[in-house]
Structure formats: C-alpha cells, structure tokens
Amino acid sequence: MLIGSLIAFSFAVNDILNVSGVITTGRFISLGIIGFIMSQSFVTNNRFNQLSNHNETLTDKLKEHNADLELMSELLETKVEQRTRQLKLANIELKALANNDSLTNTFNRHGLQQYIQVAFESYRRSQNLFCILLIDYDNFKDINDIYGHDVGDHVLLIGADLIKSGMREQDKLARWGAKSFSFCYQTLICKAHWL
Numbered sequence: 001m002l003i004g005s006l007i008a009f010s011f012a013v014n015d016i017l018n019v020s021g022v023i024t025t026g027r028f029i030s031l032g033i034i035g036f037i038m039s040q041s042f043v044t045n046n047r048f049n050q051l052s053n054h055n056e057t058l059t060d061k062l063k064e065h066n067a068d069l070e071l072m073s074e075l076l077e078t079k080v081e082q083r084t085r086q087l088k089l090a091n092i093e094l095k096a097l098a099n100n101d102s103l104t105n106t107f108n109r110h111g112l113q114q115y116i117q118v119a120f121e122s123y124r125r126s127q128n129l130f131c132i133l134l135i136d137y138d139n140f141k142d143i144n145d146i147y148g149h150d151v152g153d154h155v156l157l158i159g160a161d162l163i164k165s166g167m168r169e170q171d172k173l174a175r176w177g178a179k180s181f182s183f184c185y186q187t188l189i190c191k192a193h194w195l
C-alpha cells in the first residue's frame with residue numbers, strides 16, 4: 001500500500017512539474033492511480049486471505065471444543081444416571097431399614113403404623129373393618145437368662161414365622177415391642193377365624 005501511495009504521489013509530482021514546465025516527461029497521474037488501486041486491492045486481498053485462514057483455524061478449534069463438550073456432557077449424564085440409580089437403591093434400603101425389624105424380618109412399629117393408618121381411612125370411607133391383634137411373650141427374660149440371648153432371638157424368629165404361616169398376603173405383621181408382635185388384618189370373618 002505504501003508503494004502504491006509512493007507511485008501515485010511521485011506520478012502526481014511528475015505531472016505537476018510537467019504542467020509547470022519544469023520537466024518534459026509526460027503525464028502519468030492516471031497510471032499512478034491505477035498502481036495505487038492495484039496495490040490497495042493486493043493488500044486487501046492479502047488481508048482477506050489472512051482473516052479467512054484465521055477464521056478457518058477458529059472454526060476448527062470451535063469444532064474440537066464442541067466435540068469435547070459433547071463428550072463431557074455425555075459422561076456427566078451417565079454419571080448423573082448412575083448416581084440417581086444409587087440414590088434410589090439407597091432410598092429403598094433406608095426405607096426398608098426404617099420400616100422393618102431385621103431380626104424377625106417383619107415390619108417394625110413405624111412400618112405397621114402406616115398400614116393401620118390406611119386401614120383406618122378405608123374404614124372411615126367405606127366401613128371396611130379391620131382388626132389389630134397384640135401378642136406378647138410372658139416371662140421372656142427367663143428364656144434369655146436360662147438359655148442365652150441367641151436362643152431368645154431364635155424364639156422371637158420362630159414366633160414370627162409361626163404367625164406368618166397363617167397370614168394372608170394383605171395381612172401385616174410387625175414386631176411391636178421388644179418381645180411382642182402386632183398383627184393387622186382386614187375383615188371381621190378373618191378376625192373371628194383367628195380369634
């Protein structure tokens with residue numbers, strides 16, 4: 001661009017000198033202008049090519065980053081899915097721990113209370129009868145004291161299994177206290193049968 005300007009400038013000076021009669025070289029201003037325009041378009045073209053190359057490099061980099069981001073996003077989704085699955089399992093375990101008695105594999109008091117609530121609401125809505133039975137071991141301390149705690153545990157387990165063997169699927173059994181069971185079932189006929 002500097003060269004183009006210099007050419008145009010020197011041709012302009014030449015023409016001025018020529019018009020003034022100082023020199024007799026002829027007039028070249030139009031050639032100078034053409035040279036200036038050509039050098040200008042050469043520079044512009046060069047600059048355009050540079051920008052275009054730079055643009056391509058940036059586009060390539062952007063594509064690479066996008067691919068990385070997509071990969072990371074997929075990994076993140078997989079991780080979130082895994083964690084959600086683990087949390088769901090942990091929740092199920094926690095719920096089981098909160099509602100069950102591990103020794104007898106029955107509900108605990110909290111677990112059964114939820115069913116009693118449901119049975120009570122069903123009674124209020126449609127007079128569906130339900131019954132709660134409480135069974136307690138007498139002198140259980142003696143079993144522990146005489147035969148040991150393990151045998152006491154076994155007696156509790158056998159007691160629970162015995163009651164379970166006479167239950168229907170909709171009946172619920174819980175270890176209500178240390179050595180007592182509570183049994184909830186719905187319908188009076190069943191109650192009469194059990195009593």
Ligand SMILES: Nc1nc2c(ncn2[C@@H]2O[C@H](COP(=O)(O)OP(=O)(O)OP(=O)(O)O)[C@@H](O)[C@H]2O)c(=O)[nH]1
Pocket residue numbers: 103137138139140141142144148149150151152153156178179
């Ligand atoms: N083996 C075993 N014993 C338990 C468990 N939980 C509580 N016990 C025992 O149960 C006994 C309860 O004693 P008590 O409340 O006097 O009951 P009891 O001896 O049956 O007396 P009564 O109810 O008056 O007939 C205690 O010795 C506790 O240690 C358990 O999970 N396993």
